[in-house]
Amino acid sequence: MSSVYVHIGLPKTGxxxxxxxxxRNRDIALRVADLLYPGNAIDDHFHAAVHLQPGRYLDWVDPEHAxxxxxxxxxxxxxxxxxxxxxxxFATATAEQVGQLTRDLxxxxxxxxxxxxxxxxRQLPSVWQENVKNQRRARLDEFVQRVAAIADDPSLPVGEEGPFWEFQDYVTILKRWEQYVPAERIHIVTVPAKGSSDSLWExxxxxxxxxxxxxxxxxxxANASLSATQTEFLRRLNDRLQPDSIDWARYERxxxxxLIGEIxxxxxxxxxxxxxxxxxDWAAAQASRMIGAVADAGYSVVGTLDDLDVAAESSASTHDGPTQDEVLTVALDLIAELVQRAPLPRVRPRWxxxxxxxxxxAQRRVTAAVRR
Known part of the structure; x- marks a missing residue:
């Protein structure tokens, strides 16, 4: 008996x-666990997901990977x-695209x-930070305000803050998949709460x-998170580096x-x-509604749905935001590092x-002679 497991994300969940x-473990998995992780290159799974959704990910559909x-x-x-x-x-696949995928399988x-x-x-600040790392300029409070508004009225435009629910509304996403896959074969794996003895891998x-x-x-x-001060510096930098002033390829590299990846x-x-x-408070209430919905759906859960409750506020957190001096320090440290890394300007040899x-x-002598 063979089974195909389709892991659909969500984004920013490890x-x-x-x-x-x-x-890294694909050969071992094949040998000792009878598990095939297919593809000839690690990004084949990415190309499979975008080719399933060409209208949405047109910029990423590469004929070379068809x-x-x-x-x-x-x-x-x-x-x-x-x-x-x-x-x-795969999380953003429409019901029709899910149907196509299941027919292929x-x-x-x-x-x-x-x-x-x-x-x-944890998810809201993480997605917001990822947006800032991709040229967005909204503050965290603006981002959450828009996310909350769209939760109440999905017809509202995404706006400057960037998308959230289409990637993170696991209740709606799983309902689409449930049209083709029975609930008992849908598995929610919760990311362990901070301090848990479990690991996401396990x-x-x-x-x-x-x-x-x-x-x-x-x-x-690898560290994939910026501090609050670094993110605020980057958000302000984005004001000067919008698409009308910088090519995306240059911003990305x-x-x-x-700046982000190396420094x-x-x-x-x-x-x-x-x-x-x-x-x-809003996130806690919204999480409670979503947890209740998936609990009623009867999906298999690895971990516990309690992990999806919004945890109590961190004792180390502050909500005044970084100060101007803190942001300036990040900027100066970054410039100092760039100076250390920059190649020396070319100096003309004396000869x-x-x-x-x-x-x-010689040119001056020729010019003077002509004038005479």
Whole structure:
């Protein structure tokens, strides 16, 4: 009996770490757990997700990778054991696209859906920070205000704050998948609360029926979070680096790749931004409604739905925001690091300067002779 597990995210729930570790352990998983993680390259799962949704992800649909999905299907069809697909962009598939995907996987005896979910108290600031890292300029309070408004009226435009619910509304997302996959084959894996003895990796593999101790290859744990002060600096920098003033390729390589990836991540001193008291109250009420909805749906849960409650406010949190001096310090530290890294300006060799001067003198003599 073969099963295909489709891990659909959600974004910002540790998916990149899981996918990196799955790729690192794919040969071991095949050998000891009868689990196929298909694809010839780690980004094949990404290309499968975007090619399923060409209208939404048109900019990312690359004809050179059009064969990624047919190749993965062929690999899974030829395998007698279980297989796993994993990408967070599957979360935005429409009902029609989910139907297409399940038809492509109809060779399997069973299709299961796995969704990783984190509490709104951590998820809202995390998604907001990710938006800031992608040229957005909204403050956290503006972002949460828009998210709350759209929760009440989904017809409202996303606005400057950026999207949230289409990637994070696990109640609605799972209802779409439930049209094609029965509730008992839908598995919610909750991201462990801070201080938990469990790990997301162990919980995720438990949903697949795989012993985590068998997959021994680890991956480095990289810091992927900025401090509240660093994020505020970046948000203000974005005011000067909007699409009408900088090409996205340049922003991505210099701001995301170098400033954030190489410098700010290496010195993310201080905690990330957190929800304020009023924002936390709203998030707690919204989380309670969502938890109740999935509890009534009868999905399998690995971990506990209590993990999705909005935790009490951190004793270390502050809601006054970074001061001007703190933001200035981040900016100056960044400039200092860039000065240390920048290549030295080219200095003309003395012989080149002398040669230019000889040419200039000759030109002046010729000009003077002509005038006479």
């Amino acid at each position: 998916t990149t770490h899981l996918q990196d570790r799955l790729w 064969k990624a999905w047919p190749t993965m299907v062929a690999q899974m069809r030829a395998w007698n054991g279980n297989a796993l697909l994993s990408h967070e962009l 109809s060779f399997a005896d069973e299709i299961h859906v796995v969704v990783t979910v984190r509490d709104l108290g 919980r995720f593999l438990l949903a697949l029926g795989v012993d985590a101790t068998q997959l021994t290859e680890t991956v480095p744990t 210099i701001v995301k790749g170098q 700010l991540f290496a010195d993310a001193a201080g905690p990330p931004a957190e929800l304020g008291p009023a924002q936390r 080149e300067t002398k040669a230019r001067n000889v040419v200039r003198r």
